[in-house]
Amino acid sequence: MRNYILFLLCLCVLPIGNLCAQDPLTFDVGDFQVSVLSDGGQNAGTELLKGASPGALKKYLPEGTFPLQIQAFLLRTPNQKILVDAGVGTNLVKNLKYFEVGDQDINIILLTHMHGDHIGGLLRDGKKAFPNAELYLSKAEYDYWTGEKERGVDAQKVLTAYKDKLHIFTPSELGKAATPIIPGIKAVAAYGHTPGHTAFLLESGKAQLLLWGDVAHAMPIQMPLPEVTLSFDSNPKQAVQTRKSILEYVAKNKIRVAGAHIPFPAIGHIAVGKEGYDFIPTCACEGY
Numbered sequence: 001m002r003n004y005i006l007f008l009l010c011l012c013v014l015p016i017g018n019l020c021a022q023d024p025l026t027f028d029v030g031d032f033q034v035s036v037l038s039d040g041g042q043n044a045g046t047e048l049l050k051g052a053s054p055g056a057l058k059k060y061l062p063e064g065t066f067p068l069q070i071q072a073f074l075l076r077t078p079n080q081k082i083l084v085d086a087g088v089g090t091n092l093v094k095n096l097k098y099f100e101v102g103d104q105d106i107n108i109i110l111l112t113h114m115h116g117d118h119i120g121g122l123l124r125d126g127k128k129a130f131p132n133a134e135l136y137l138s139k140a141e142y143d144y145w146t147g148e149k150e151r152g153v154d155a156q157k158v159l160t161a162y163k164d165k166l167h168i169f170t171p172s173e174l175g176k177a178a179t180p181i182i183p184g185i186k187a188v189a190a191y192g193h194t195p196g197h198t199a200f201l202l203e204s205g206k207a208q209l210l211l212w213g214d215v216a217h218a219m220p221i222q223m224p225l226p227e228v229t230l231s232f233d234s235n236p237k238q239a240v241q242t243r244k245s246i247l248e249y250v251a252k253n254k255i256r257v258a259g260a261h262i263p264f265p266a267i268g269h270i271a272v273g274k275e276g277y278d279f280i281p282t283c284a285c286e287g288y
């Protein structure tokens with residue numbers, strides 16, 4: 001219902017005659033069509049958060065919860081169909097069908113990291129759900145999930161299923177010159193939430209979009225207070241450093257962001273706020 005209301009709000013503010021993308025879930029970023037694939041979510045309790053004072057919790061999350069939605073993203077060019085993460089898998093097939101994309105059509109999968117809410121859609125009946133897809137993963141993330149057997153049975157199943165299609169890369173530091181891992185997409189180190197957590201910078205002409213994965217989970221409080229962490233950050237200190245650096249960088253350079261846990265429509269820009277930062281959602285058809 002909330003998504004539907006947001007969708008209506010987006011439609012309401014559209015100027016008549018605006019050059020629109022094809023549908024309310026798709027944004028043009030240069031030559032890329034970026035579609036948000038909503039995989040559900042729920043309200044999460046503040047007990048998941050660390051480093052927030054009782055006063056801050058009351059101020060920013062007065063109801064004692066925050067929306068924790070899950071989004072994956074489909075990137076389409078004339079030649080490629082790319083998935084950025086795969087959600088838990090609940091709605092993935094249905095969402096791709098909406099865009100007339102079949103399992104066979106996905107060429108590339110970029111993983112921000114290997115938590116279950118990002119890789120759940122990659123297997124079906126224990127086999128790879130996307131038989132033609134090349135799977136891209138950072139070296140630090142690969143090393144983490146293959147380092148100790150007790151870590152992530154599901155991650156290891158995914159890595160085994162896609163082992164002949166696996167591309168391991170080393171992301172660049174934010175703002176440093178980087179070679180695209182595939183045309184138009186650079187990998188940016190965003191370590192902390194997991195040891196190899198990666199953001200992907202989409203560049204096409206003058207348009208840019210940073211798909212930041214799990215740089216933030218609790219938007220209402222982590223934007224004004226980026227030092228607030230989540231109980232399942234593997235290195236909270238590093239996660240805070242990453243969040244602060246990325247927020248500063250995208251605000252300064254006016255780069256739009258898309259996030260796996262940013263509430264729908266999950267794309268927007270960051271501005272310096274009265275306290276910390278503000279997230280301003282982008283409506284479909286607004287363009288870049």
Ligand SMILES: [Zn+2]
Nearest residue numbers: 115117214260
């Ligand atoms: Zn996540």
